[in-house]
Amino acid sequence: MIAGRKLYRFLMTTALAGLLLSGCKRTAVEPEPPAPITIRSEASYPWGAAVTPTHLANNAPYIRTARNEYDRITPENHMKMSFIHPEPGRYDWTGSDIVANFARQNGQKLHGHTLIWHQSVPDWVLNFDGDSTAWENLFRSHIQTVVAKYRGVVSSWDVVNEAFEDDGTLRNTIWLQKLGPGYIARAFQYARETDPAALLFYNDYGQEYKPAKMRAIVALATEFRRNNIPLDGLGIQMHIELRTDDAGIATALRESASTGLLVHISELDIALNINNDKNFQPNDALFAQQARKYANVVRAYRQNVPPAQRHGITTWNVGDADSWLLWYKQAPEFPLPFDVNYERKPAYQAILDALN
Ligand code: G3I
Numbered sequence: 001m002i003a004g005r006k007l008y009r010f011l012m013t014t015a016l017a018g019l020l021l022s023g024c025k026r027t028a029v030e031p032e033p034p035a036p037i038t039i040r041s042e043a044s045y046p047w048g049a050a051v052t053p054t055h056l057a058n059n060a061p062y063i064r065t066a067r068n069e070y071d072r073i074t075p076e077n078h079m080k081m082s083f084i085h086p087e088p089g090r091y092d093w094t095g096s097d098i099v100a101n102f103a104r105q106n107g108q109k110l111h112g113h114t115l116i117w118h119q120s121v122p123d124w125v126l127n128f129d130g131d132s133t134a135w136e137n138l139f140r141s142h143i144q145t146v147v148a149k150y151r152g153v154v155s156s157w158d159v160v161n162e163a164f165e166d167d168g169t170l171r172n173t174i175w176l177q178k179l180g181p182g183y184i185a186r187a188f189q190y191a192r193e194t195d196p197a198a199l200l201f202y203n204d205y206g207q208e209y210k211p212a213k214m215r216a217i218v219a220l221a222t223e224f225r226r227n228n229i230p231l232d233g234l235g236i237q238m239h240i241e242l243r244t245d246d247a248g249i250a251t252a253l254r255e256s257a258s259t260g261l262l263v264h265i266s267e268l269d270i271a272l273n274i275n276n277d278k279n280f281q282p283n284d285a286l287f288a289q290q291a292r293k294y295a296n297v298v299r300a301y302r303q304n305v306p307p308a309q310r311h312g313i314t315t316w317n318v319g320d321a322d323s324w325l326l327w328y329k330q331a332p333e334f335p336l337p338f339d340v341n342y343e344r345k346p347a348y349q350a351i352l353d354a355l356n
Contacts (some may be wrong), residue, residue, distance in 0.1 A: 039348065040071055042355050046109065046312030048072035050267065052322060053098035061342040065318050066102070072109035074314055075099040076324070079112050080120035085142055088124050093149065100153050111314065112154035114203060115143050116187045117161040118173035126174065135178040140190050147194040156199035156311065158235055158266070159191050160184050166206055168216035184220070185229045192230035199311070203235030203266055207252035208244060214255050221259040233262030233311050238297065241271040242289050246296050253304035264311035265301060269323060269335035270294060270347070276331040291350035294337065298354040318342065
């Protein structure tokens with residue numbers, strides 16, 4: 001990636017060489033002023049965010065930030081089954097197309113989230129009455145239709161999301177009940193058959209504090225390799241808070257990398273209001289702690305995931321006003337590197353400092 005400051009350094013070097021070769025006559029074109037330093041320009045791996053289509057359509061500071069700050073974007077919700085496939089045989093591409101067009105217009109990669117999950121399953125699926133063949137057809141055609149629609153557009157997919165419980169057993173989802181434990185492998189096969197070029201990820205949360213879940217995911221990767229099931233990477237969501245143990249974060253990253261697969265920190269946010277206090281007010285000390293925690297995550301990624309396995313880091317939306325945690329906690333929260341006005345928080349500089 002040659003972007004921003006990296007590009008500027010390259011242009012400066014080229015211009016200087018030109019000046020020397022032309023006998024130092026000041027005929028060389030003056031280079032553009034330096035591009036602003038961003039995390040994106042300095043990171044050696046893709047830096048991303050989940051995004052909301054309504055904001056991409058009409059929120060100017062959000063649009064500016066989403067365009068300038070990220071190599072890759074992910075629709076936070078609009079590729080989930082309840083959004084994209086709301087009725088039998090009817091797909092709604094409105095929100096996902098807004099995100100896909102934004103990525104295309106701005107030369108960004110698009111990460112698809114998510115083909116199969118136990119949440120965001122539409123009622124028509126929950127109420128579907130069919131035998132095992134009918135269920136398999138529903139499952140396969142959903143995956144094939146969505147992957148085919150974005151073939152060559154989505155460069156990486158969260159194929160299956162959160163299939164394990166914290167104790168490492170398979171989560172008792174509707175997919176497990178109707179399709180049996182082989183559904184995870186078949187989801188990856190259907191996705192690979194439909195778009196052989198897309199990178200395929202298994203995505204989950206809590207690996208940093210639930211070792212049994214981490215072990216189950218590593219075992220899944222080992223079993224997939226043995227059986228030639230296509231799997232390119234592991235997503236660690238990393239919805240964490242100030243008190244999350246740094247050692248657990250490093251262990252989860254190291255064990256994920258031990259599979260040899262790509263590793264994506266896929267939904268990073270760091271909560272401050274750990275007691276979900278309705279009257280919570282942040283202060284500089286808390287923002288400084290949050291900055292250190294972001295730096296620790298970025299450093300742990302660099303130290304535990306070899307360069308060739310770094311799919312990148314994605315934050316779960318852009319600014320503090322956009323976070324799912326506001327709705328989920330029904331309390332104030334400030335978990336992202338940008339504030340409610342899309343100004344950089346202390347976390348932003350801490351991430352920059354921790355990159356190298
Ligand atoms: O904003 C409306 C609010 O106005 C309304 O009062 C409320 C009533 O239910 O709904 C609010 O919308 C909710 C929306 O989040 C707000 O961000 C939706 O109901 C709710 O379904 C939606 O939740 C999403 C959740 O996944 C379920 O799909 C979150 O946005 C999204 O951030 C979250 O993302 C998940 C990842 O996909 C997987 N990993 C965990 C992550 C966090 O839960």
